[in-house]
Amino acid sequence: MIERRAALKALLAAPLIPLAARAEARDYASAGEVLAEIDRLEGELDARLATLAASFPAAAALAASVRADHDRHRRARVALRRRLRLAEAGPSFPRAQAATTQRVAAGRGSVDALRALAQDLVHAYAEGLPAIKDAQGVDVLARHMVDDARHLAILQMWTETEQPGG
């Protein structure tokens, strides 16, 4: 891990992300771990967006669009798990999502919190790709990452105005 991070520091002179963040890039041990983290963050983002949409009708269209993308992504991950012979997402996933919904409904659903969560999801994809070890799987997840990076960019723009749809 130290060797990899040293290589990253040497290679990535680019201001793609802050150096400290790059140096702290998460090392995923397996494709299964990556997919589980994406499941978790995606479910939480959907739940938070739904909460925001309930308060700000202007956010409803984005929430519906993101949810549709994520439903498609989830179906593709099911197929990917089968192809890679990985365990399917646990049956607790929908319950975890429901628990998340309850938790975020009680908490702060600010645009900035959403942006932070969306960024975590995008970083999970980016940092997880090297652990996939399968070109077709990387291709599928990279295309999902493009969708989620677009969602993140929208939320970043909203953060600048602190107004959904702004």
Added chain:
Amino acid sequence: MGESRREFMLATARAAGVAGPMLGLLAGTESPARTEGNDLEILSAALLLEHHAIALYGFGLKRALFPPGLRAYATEFRGDHQGHRDTQIAIIEERGVAAPVPRDDYDFEHAPAGDEFVRLALEIEIAAQRAYTGLISRIRTDDYLLSAAFILVDEVRHMTVWQRVLGLRIY
């Protein structure tokens, strides 16, 4: 992507110096075999797009062609592309190949100001995003894959911001 948008994007890629099968990859009509030679072709095409983007943003900033209020975005995005360029050069040279240099005949003299200039910036971002999306699953080295993933995230951000500025659909 509509046919006119596709043609505009391909024209942008040609102007950047991209040629041959890589244009087909950008158009989504070709999927070059996964060979070391094609990997380098894709990397070189991505670098040419970065060179072109840096030149375009630099010209637009110098001549004040971006609409007022958008210079900060243009400055930020140019900086991102300069970082991407340096990363791509490192990747190509690590493979023992000389990286392509910027063209010396970029022709932006007749570039329009305002939203039309933003549209030029958008097209180069779309081309870059498609190039990196096509490239990423071919990368065999973990650290390069990681850096390409973060470059791709940057390109999507640039693209989305300009699409919103132009009133195009973003979700």
